[in-house]
Amino acid sequence: MQEGLPFSEVELILFGSTVIILLLAGLIIFSLFIHQKRKYRYLQDKSQLKNNFDRELLRSQLEIQSQAFESISRELHDNVGTLISIAIVHLQSLEVTLQEAEKNTVRAADGLLSEAMGTLRDISKSIHPENISRLGWQDSFIAELDRICKTKLFTVAHSIEGDPIDIELDKQVIIFRIIQETLNNIVKHSNGSHIDARICFSDRHVVITIADDGRGLNRTLIELMESGSGVRNMFARAAMLPAVLTIKPGNTSGTVVELSYHEPAMELQKI
Numbered sequence: 309m310q311e312g313l314p315f316s317e318v319e320l321i322l323f324g325s326t327v328i329i330l331l332l333a334g335l336i337i338f339s340l341f342i343h344q345k346r347k348y349r350y351l352q353d354k355s356q357l358k359n360n361f362d363r364e365l366l367r368s369q370l371e372i373q374s375q376a377f378e379s380i381s382r383e384l385h386d387n388v389g390t391l392i393s394i395a396i397v398h399l400q401s402l403e404v405t406l407q408e409a410e411k412n413t414v415r416a417a418d419g420l421l422s423e424a425m426g427t428l429r430d431i432s433k434s435i436h437p438e439n440i441s442r443l444g445w446q447d448s449f450i451a452e453l454d455r456i457c458k459t460k461l462f463t464v465a466h467s468i469e470g471d472p473i474d475i476e477l478d479k480q481v482i483i484f485r486i487i488q489e490t491l492n493n494i495v496k497h498s499n500g501s502h503i504d505a506r507i508c509f510s511d512r513h514v515v516i517t518i519a520d521d522g523r524g525l526n527r528t529l530i531e532l533m534e535s536g537s538g539v540r541n542m543f544a545r546a547a548m549l550p551a552v553l554t555i556k557p558g559n560t561s562g563t564v565v566e567l568s569y570h571e572p573a574m575e576l577q578k579i
């Protein structure tokens with residue numbers, strides 16, 4: 309061993325190899341880190357792409373649906389409406405030539421046709437997207453409740469709390485479609501007799517609650533979504549707003565549907 313040197317050769321080799329091993333380990337950890345980061349970014353981009361794709365798909369589906377609503381509304385109003393009007397005119401002209409007993413039958417038929425005409429006009433108005441934009445979601449909602457009330461199948465109570473907030477027109481149509489499906493489902497499935505609707509505004513927030521006193525839900529939400537397209541579309545539309553939608557059993561009976569929406573501030577909307 310040489311005198312005067314602070315490290316022996318073995319110590320230098322050990323030190324050198326430790327430094328190399330540490331450098332190699334660092335390099336491996338660094339490249340693993342970079343790899344993980346790239347993988348994470350790739351997965352993030354992929355899920356972003358999928359979300360964009362789903363959103364676009366939904367947007368085009370809703371657009372097609374909106375056009376379908378528009379053309380059904382026009383057909384109902386222009387074609388079926390005109391046919392019923394002509395039938396009413398024919399009946400009225402026939403009435404003059406009939407005996408009193410027959411006149412009563414014709415008048416009854418006339419009354420029924422006029423009622424059908426009124427209902428048809430209400431339906432045609434309620435499904436037309438332009439009408440929803442013109443009236444706004446709140447008045448369209450109340451008109452829909454009135455329409456249900458007229459059928460005498462349900463009694464309806466509604467209340468509004470707080471100061472209404474301005475909501476973008478496109479979003480108003482989406483909100484109304486969710487409300488419309490909720491009401492359709494109540495009429496179709498609930499077997500109840502009363503609807504309680506509440507609108508509660510606060511700040512830039514609105515909570516819409518629609519409750520029925522019917523038989524309630526007898527399946528899980530997943531099962532409901534698989535059984536028809538209505539509930540599934542309601543959730544898809546809520547995601548588009550975005551808003552929080554809950555469908556749950558009522559306190560004592562029936563079903564409660566709650567939609568909670570926060571209108572973003574103007575600057576955020578432009579982003």
Ligand SMILES: Nc1ncnc2c1ncn2[C@@H]1O[C@H](COP(=O)(O)OP(=O)(O)OP(=O)(O)O)[C@@H](O)[C@H]1O
Binds near residue numbers: 494538
């Ligand atoms: N208010 C309610 N009371 C009781 N059951 C309900 C209520 N709303 C929804 N449901 C249940 O949820 C199921 C799914 O509803 P959904 O709207 O998805 O389908 P649908 O009304 O049967 O058909 P559509 O696709 O034409 O809307 C219904 O079949 C019904 O059993």
Ligand SMILES: [Mg+2]
Binds near residue numbers: 489492493536539
């Ligand atoms: Mg439905």
